[in-house]
Every structure is written in C-alpha cells, then in structure tokens.
Amino acid sequence: MIFDSSEFEHKLARLKEREKELKCLYKVNGIIRENLPIDEFLMEIVKRIWGGWRYPVQMRVKILFGDRVYKEEGWEETEWKQSADIVIDDKVFGKIEVFYIQPKLWPGNSSFLPEEQKLLNTIAAQISAYIFNKKLLQTVETLENESQEPAEPDSDSNDLLPDQPDIHWIWRNEMVQKIGEKLDCDQFGVEAMYLIGSTKNATSGPASDIDILIHFKGDAQQRRELTAWFRGWSLCLSELNYMKTGYASDGLIDLHIVTDRDIENRDSFASMIGAVTDGARLIRKRTP
Numbered sequence: 001m002i003f004d005s006s007e008f009e010h011k012l013a014r015l016k017e018r019e020k021e022l023k024c025l026y027k028v029n030g031i032i033r034e035n036l037p038i039d040e041f042l043m044e045i046v047k048r049i050w051g052g053w054r055y056p057v058q059m060r061v062k063i064l065f066g067d068r069v070y071k072e073e074g075w076e077e078t079e080w081k082q083s084a085d086i087v088i089d090d091k092v093f094g095k096i097e098v099f100y101i102q103p104k105l106w107p108g109n110s111s112f113l114p115e116e117q118k119l120l121n122t123i124a125a126q127i128s129a130y131i132f133n134k135k136l137l138q139t140v141e142t143l144e145n146e147s148q149e150p151a152e153p154d155s156d157s158n159d160l161l162p163d164q165p166d167i168h169w170i171w172r173n174e175m176v177q178k179i180g181e182k183l184d185c186d187q188f189g190v191e192a193m194y195l196i197g198s199t200k201n202a203t204s205g206p207a208s209d210i211d212i213l214i215h216f217k218g219d220a221q222q223r224r225e226l227t228a229w230f231r232g233w234s235l236c237l238s239e240l241n242y243m244k245t246g247y248a249s250d251g252l253i254d255l256h257i258v259t260d261r262d263i264e265n266r267d268s269f270a271s272m273i274g275a276v277t278d279g280a281r282l283i284r285k286r287t288p
Contacts, residue, residue: 024052189218194280
C-alpha cells in the first residue's frame with residue numbers, strides 16, 4: 001500500500017477547518033446562554049465569531065439590525081465579503097456580513113469556502129431565534145402586566161420586527177435575477193429584459209405578480225416560444241408562492257412585451273424604459 005501524504009495533509013486541513021467552525025458555534029451558543037440585551041448580544045457576536053473562518057486575523061464582522069449597525073472600529077469594508085439574512089417570522093430583520101480586509105481568493109474567484117457560508121447561515125438562524133424568543137418573552141410580560149402602568153421602554157422593547165414583510169419581494173427579485181441569467185436572448189429575439197412593478201419597488205405582498213418587461217425584436221415564432229418559456233416559469237413560481245403563503249394563482253409572472261415602435265412612441269409600458277421616475281430596471285441585455 002502506498003501512503004499518499006499529500007492527501008492525508010489535505011484531509012487533516014479540512015478536519016481542522018471543521019473544528020474551527022464547531023468552536024465558533026459553541027461560542028455563539030455560549031453568548032446565547034448569557035441572555036444579554038439585544039444590543040449587547042449582537043455586539044458580542046461581532047467580537048467573538050471571527051475564529052470560525054480560515055483567516056481569522058484578517059476577518060471582520062458587521063451586523064445590520066433594523067436601522068442600527070454593529071461593528072468594531074478601526075477597519076474599512078472591502079469587496080471580499082459574504083452575508084446571510086436574519087429572518088424572523090418570514091420577515092427580513094437585517095443581515096450579518098463578514099469581510100476579509102485583504103483578498104483571499106479560492107478557485108472560482110470566491111473569497112470564502114462553501115462551508116463558511118453554511119456556518120454564517122447557521123449563525124444568522126441562531127440570531128433570528130434569539131431575537132424571536134426575546135420578543136416573545138416581552139410580549140408575555142406585557143400581557144401579564146397589562147393592568148399596571150407601562151414602564152419606560154428600554155432599547156430592546158421597541159419594535160424589533162419591520163412593519164411590513166420583506167421576504168415576498170426579496171425572493172421574487174432573486175428569481176428574476178435567475179430568469180435573466182437563463183434567458184437566451186438570441187433564441188427568443190430579446191433585446192433586453194427589465195423589471196417593473198412591486199418587485200422592483202420592494203413592496204410585493206403574498207399575492208403580488210412579478211412584472212417583467214421585454215424589449216422584443218424577433219419574429220412571430222420567437223414570440224410564441226418566448227411566451228411559452230415565461231409561462232413555464234410563471235407556473236413554477238406560482239406553485240412556489242403557494243407553498244410559501246397558501247395563496248393560489250394561475251401564474252405569478254405578468255409579462256409585458258414591447259417593440260421598437262412602442263418604445264419610439266412611448267406607448268404604455270414602453271415609456272418606463274429610461275424613465276427618470278419609476279423607470280424599468282434593466283436585468284439582462286443582449287450582447288452583440
């Protein structure tokens with residue numbers, strides 16, 4: 001039997017990385033057990049999770065929580081970052097971001113390992129659960145003392161959750177980006193794809209359509225194929241929305257197709273292309 005030392009070293013390195021990630025999660029659980037106020041809890045997360053990443057000395061953490069920012073001083077944000085949303089009760093609460101203050105790139109031009117994204121997702125979920133439990137306890141205490149004079153609110157007794165759920169427009173927007181990536185402009189005669197309506201404006205509710213605007217230059221056959229292609233996406237997204245919200249619909253995409261003449265005449269939806277107020281957002285443009 002031939003002993004492959006390089007393979008052994010590789011496996012050992014991976015095990016050491018997993019050990020660091022487990023220790024990081026143990027730290028998070030320790031912070032949770034301290035039962036700190038929200039502000040202190042989030043700042044402790046910022047200061048103590050750095051050890052879970054491959055280059056901890058060059059890693060920095062930032063948490064966005066409502067209109068507040070939690071980060072240590074003395075460093076500048078860079079483009080080398082990863083993030084995870086903090087979601088509570090189907091509402092985007094904020095997000096946690098980690099940065100490398102110096103570039104560390106892996107194959108595929110990624111600054112982080114896939115396991116590190118999973119770690120960050122887990123930490124974000126733990127933060128979400130902690131804040132949800134805090135909010136629930138505050139609600140119980142309020143009900144128990146509702147006959148008494150209300151006490152002065154502290155920094156944690158303000159509304160911790162946004163008034164309107166963000167999750168509906170966020171996942172719709174993410175799917176539009178995916179559709180744009182998959183769209184074969186040459187095959188379907190598409191000059192450009194735009195997003196309009198409530199998804200673009202970040203106001204979507206559970207029953208909102210996804211309004212997509214297509215600048216079309218193809219022939220009749222291409223138009224039929226384009227419409228059928230989007231119809232397939234529409235039905236799939238409708239089913240996904242039903243599983244998320246219980247709202248049933250006959251398709252979630254509202255497709256608007258405009259031509260050069262429509263744009264020239266500024267007809268209907270075509271007037272939104274290049275508009276200063278409530279203009280269409282470009283998602284994909286055909287490359288020459």
